Amino acid sequence: MSRLPPAAFLRRAQHHLRQAGVIAYATESCFGLGCHPLSAKGLKRVIAYKGRPNHKGMIVVAASLAQLRPLLAPLSVDAEAMCQRYWPGPYTLLLPAAKRVLPLLRGRHRTLAVRVTAHPFTQRLCQALGPLVSTSANRAGQRSLRSAAACQRQFGKQVLTLPGQIGKRRKPSTIIDVQTGRVLR
Numbered sequence: 001m002s003r004l005p006p007a008a009f010l011r012r013a014q015h016h017l018r019q020a021g022v023i024a025y026a027t028e029s030c031f032g033l034g035c036h037p038l039s040a041k042g043l044k045r046v047i048a049y050k051g052r053p054n055h056k057g058m059i060v061v062a063a064s065l066a067q068l069r070p071l072l073a074p075l076s077v078d079a080e081a082m083c084q085r086y087w088p089g090p091y092t093l094l095l096p097a098a099k100r101v102l103p104l105l106r107g108r109h110r111t112l113a114v115r116v117t118a119h120p121f122t123q124r125l126c127q128a129l130g131p132l133v134s135t136s137a138n139r140a141g142q143r144s145l146r147s148a149a150a151c152q153r154q155f156g157k158q159v160l161t162l163p164g165q166i167g168k169r170r171k172p173s174t175i176i177d178v179q180t181g182r183v184l185r
Contacts, residue, residue, distance in 0.1 A: 097112035
């Protein structure tokens with residue numbers, strides 16, 4: 001089981017996120033790049049590091065639905081039921097975004113891609129730091145990075161890389177549009 005970095009490292013990560021910094025951390029299938037989901041500067045940095053188009057939007061990962069609620073519009077009974085059915089787990093759900101969610105985070109969509117993770121390290125990290133942007137740690141079009149060392153080589157000191165072990169999943173999370181039930185990935 002992956003363990004969280006020491007408390008001093010977590011305090012450093014908290015400070016880094018408050019300063020609109022970007023972190024790299026272990027997720028279910030690869031290392032992810034993340035920032036605070038309401039930080040415009042942090043989101044711009046993630047987009048720039050990845051070379052990703054602004055209109056695509058990003059995923060937010062959390063330890064619980066309660067952590068995600070401030071980023072979401074009120075959920076229907078059906079949406080709540082889907083959350084209960086799929087979480088925690090490797091499923092990213094497209095749910096209606098709250099008005100406060102930045103277009104850089106949701107892209108051109110009215111929904112926000114969110115996931116309550118079952119990966120023990122990522123779950124404990126979100127419990128300690130709050131919800132995080134979670135996009136694969138790689139430049140757009142390149143292979144996902146699977147180790148802290150690979151992240152450090154790719155991003156250097158621009159990104160604070162947390163030590164940790166990725167999960168056993170080979171593929172990224174399944175993405176489901178809650179309104180239509182359609183599987184997008």
